[in-house]
Amino acid sequence: MKNNKLLLLGDQAIALGAIQAGISGVYAYPGTPSTEITEYIQDSPIARERHLHCTWCTNEKTAMEAALGVSYVGRRALVCMKHVGMNVCADAFVNSAITGVNGGIVVVAADDPTMHSSQNEQDSRFYGKFAMVPILEPSSQQEAYDMMDYAFELSEREKLPVLVRIVTRLAHSRAAVTVREKTAAVACTGRQSVSADWVLLPANARRRYLEVIAAQPCLLQLAEETLYNVLSGTESVEKAERGIIACGIGYNYVMECYPDGCPYPLLKISQYPLPVGKIACLAGACKEMLVVEDGQPFVEEQLRGILPSAYTVKGRLSGDLPRTGELDPDSVKEALGLKSAQVYVPAHNVVARPPALCNGCGHRDVYDALNRVAAEYPGAKIFGDIGCYTLGALPPFRALDSCVDMGASITMAKGAADAGQFPVIAVIGDSTFTHSGMTGLLDAVNDRANITVVISDNLTTAMTGGQDSAGTNKFEAICIGLGVEPEHVRVVVPLPKNMEEITRIIREEINYPGVSVIIPRRECMQTLNRKLKQKRAEKK
Amino acid sequence: MKTDIILSGVGGQGILSVATIIGEAATRMGLTLKQAEVHGMSQRGGDVQSNLRLSDGCIASDLIPLGTADMILSLEPMEALRYLPYLATDGWIITSSVPFKNIPNYPDETELAAELGAQPRVVALDVEALARDNHIPRSANVILLGAASDFLKILDASTLRESVGCIFASKGEAVVEANLRAFDIGYDYVKQLNLNAL
Structure with a gap:
């Protein structure tokens, strides 16, 4: 079979691997650093030819559940999200281990340590352990590609979803990947799902839970035997000064420190549950252990229950590696006691450029208008949400009082209004509104909460690069359908020349004692410019 | 042999297209490459950087360690200085000298230019004036690439120039021609500086 080399982002390597493993579709909501997985499938000629599902889902929960439906009928589905998306789909994800799968399900969670574009540093491996499913953590773009085939087979063999955990520096780093020329046919198990496994009434769920627990020794055995967990350097009779456990891309940082080969016993881990036998073997070969893992001290914590308490384990918990932020070759170098290169002192004439x-x-005109009106109401509170418009919290606007999670603007506004705050305004983007804002709006309508909701509609999911937004052209109908009075659903065009009209409408709706929705609607500048460019190119 | 480059600039300036050209050349020469990019929020006018690593052997880390980069290639002078701790003591800074001021507290330009000029190995050129004067206003970043081409020991300048042609080929002959000229302008600019180190 012929092999080709392609230059791929980690995200793209996963996407191609999944297509070639015979998926029927990808189910995802955009989120940095996971977005490019789905985008690659959307642009893929094979995916188009096969009519693979690749349109965006409304949120991560609908994505996970749709994938479960695909699996139920015996086909393979890929689910992708950023780490915080795991919180949104956690209900479906955890229960998918209890139902088990028919067709393979691979869930890719892209973690963002250092919070390059996120609200927290949560480590998705905890979710995999929590749900008791196998976790894969590739160390390179090549491994990410190779693992997809393996992950779908593993999922179908063990009848469990498989979690693939990556981090920003793999997702958004490009490298040459050797790819197979052959793409497997769209896979189908040909088995009927057993409804008693999928109807999670207590009696069924209790039986299935016992079966999931009974499968654990087998998952452990697989982690001991897999080619993705490699133990090396334990041949010496004498105990080494230290051993190293390197997880996922942590392995690369260790190898960067030792270009001629690691001088210590080393266990590279890319498949979980933790291979306790290999860990015991490593512990026996060295006097202490350093755990190099990106994200939270997931392995380091577990080692304290695996190794004798007197055994020294170093890592992020012990303070030998930084407790927060992504790993880099320099922090690993320091933890290994190696000297860094001579470094220039930082320049004086450098300031932050947010x-x-x-x-x-x-969004600029929206904040300009809100600030003008808010100035007339001392103590006005404006609850924000997640997207480009979160930047309204920064100068020159400083317009937002909060930004917590997808949809929280509306529900926090409602809670504040319930508690007597006036006026209360929520600012939410179009895509965030359909992701998680609609249910909160219904709460507000049912309680006749005195809030003004601004759905700043730029006709796209802009923050992640301009993906289709689920509610485009439907917002007035959605709001009215949820029970907002039609005369209090107002649409404006956010332009400086309309400032007087916009501020008047905001004032009117603040003074209306109930739920009102203002929809400033104007296309995102990024997508507009892209379309104009495309048009110019077509004319040529 | 390896070459590590920090590419820097402001979101939207187009550092990733410079990276794409270098990547194309490296791939054609059979080199190993890793390129860590920045996507997401910072692309909205914030500082952006990309770690580009080329080697004729293996590359372990996607990120460049402190004090080891062979070059900082920057489309903005303050952004060049931001990554100074990553530069090897014998590394070069090749940068546009034109400040991009989208923040209220941008440093004093004279002081910034003086600090940049005080670095031992630096080429700062007004790529935007060069682009304007030569009627190729959209090719400032390729002028910068041309200026850097002779310092990238692992790639030869002629291969890199060919890659400029390959990358822009889909945009038509006029665009290819403008960018090849931009590359040459940058290349010649550095040649006439007669830097002894070269």
């Missing part, structure tokens, strides 16, 4: 809303962006 991101900002684009020139001409409609």
